Amino acid sequence: MKRQKRSIRSILSVVLVLALCAGMGMTVNAATVDEAQKKAEELESKKKAAQTEQNSLKTQLNDIVADMKDAQDKLDKKQEEIKTAEDELVKAKIDENNRYESMKMRIKYMYENGNSQLIEILIDSDSIADLLNKAEYFSQISTYDREKLTELQQVVQDVQEREDALQNEYTTLSNLQNELIQKQDAVQTLLDSKKLQVSNLEKQIGDNAATLQKLVEEAEAERQKQLQQQAAQQAQAALAVEQQAADTGSNYTEPSSTPVVSGGGQFTNPCPGATISSTFGYRDFDGAFHKGLDLAAGEGTPTYAAADGYVVIAGWSDSAGNWVVINHGNGLTTKYMHHSALCVSAGQTVVKGQQIGYVGNTGDSFGGHLHFQVEVNDQAVDPLGYL
Structure with missing residues (x-):
């Protein structure tokens, strides 16, 4: 009887050990699945951070493009203003020259019987400025003529200064436009890099998801296999107990607690x-x-x-x-x-x-x-x- 008890208990002990080993196998699979799930969470976190940076770069790029458009609009406007100033300058110089030539003809007739040297100076002078440089003769011209000559020269000077100022503003805007283009290129490079990073992370997420799905399926298959093995082992143990009892002709049952x-x-x-x-x-x-x-x-x-x-x-x-x-x-x-x-x-x-x-x-x-x-x-x- 004692030997029979020991044999039956040994069979049950083996069943328990096998069940424990099966549980350990499923624990390993579960740990592998947990690792894959943790990796998935890490990849999603990295992707979210990269997308946040990508959106920030897109905003910066949009701001730069808007600034570039504003700068281009100002450049176009300055070009129009410069063209207008150039036209005004040409017109002022033509007016100055025409008036000067007309004045020379008028003064020639006025003084042809007078100071012949003044007439020669007027005829030889190419411009008002050339005449004004000969100050000792300029004083001999009438007050009206002097005022007209000074007024014409001032108009030409004002238009020239306005054109120079516009050219300086255009140069400044052009430099700003170049800086914005360089900044746009730099931000675009970063944006392309972030797009590539997001793309790589999405690929890793896809690969990890496939791995996770495979692990889950393998774990479930292993679980079903272990359950089947446990059921078979329990059936074998029960059969062994029945066989042992039959061999000894005993009606032995485990004592209750x-x-x-x-x-x-x-x-x-x-x-x-x-x-x-x-x-x-x-x-x-x-x-x-x-x-x-x-x-x-x-x-x-x-x-x-x-x-x-x-x-x-x-x-x-x-x-x-x-x-x-x-x-x-x-x-x-x-x-x-x-x-x-x-x-x-x-x-x-x-x-x-x-x-x-x-x-x-x-x-x-x-x-x-x-x-x-x-x-x-x-x-x-x-x-x-x-x-």
Whole structure:
């Protein structure tokens, strides 16, 4: 009978190990999917930033184009003003020359019987300015003629100055236009670069999306495969149990869990309402020595300190999961393992019946339960003797 129990438990243990391995395989796939999803979020964030910069550059480019149009409109207007000024200057110079020639003819007839030297000077002078340079003779001309000559020269000078000013303004606007063209080229280069960056990011996003879809499909296929394998393994285990029972002619069934009943011991029940799923001592299914008492209960069930004491450990262990160790003095220690969460911390003093955590399935554990262990001078003893 004992050998039969051990055989059946061994079969069930193999099933549990295989199920755990399958779960680990699906966890790896899930991690790969998570990485792909994280990468997708990073790529989308980069794309959004690049598009924001791209839109900013487009706005700058539109502003530059608007400034260039404004500058071109001003250049066109200045060109028209310069053309008008040039026409006015030509007309003023023609008027000046015509009036000067007319005046020379008139003065010639006026003074042909007078100062012949003045007449020669007038005839030899090519322009009003040439005549004005000969100041000693200019004073001999009548007041009217002098005023007309000065007025004509002033008109020519004013028109020339206006044309020069317009040319300077045109040069300034032309330089501004050239600067805007250079700025436009620079911004356009940046914009082209951002467009290329966005295009590359979109390609990466597409590639990553395809990879993510493939990973999801593979993960789902792997999950279905593992479920099928688990179902087959469970069926095989059940068949093996039936075969083992048939071979021995036994009607053996697994014993039901035993409710924990508090006796007259010095400890209170650390998990009221739980049932004993594994006792202290050698276990039939694996032959290992079990140093404590496994109290099966639903995950989240409160656990309590068995007696007053000092919390030595409250933390994580790979094998014990979330666990608590309490020193009660006189070499007596209790250990509480596999919690889902803890309510106490190391260094804390607790009283008998104070909650210390919640039943879980952490560490080296199968199913929600509390592993309760009692030690006297570092030697494990049967906890039932203290409850």
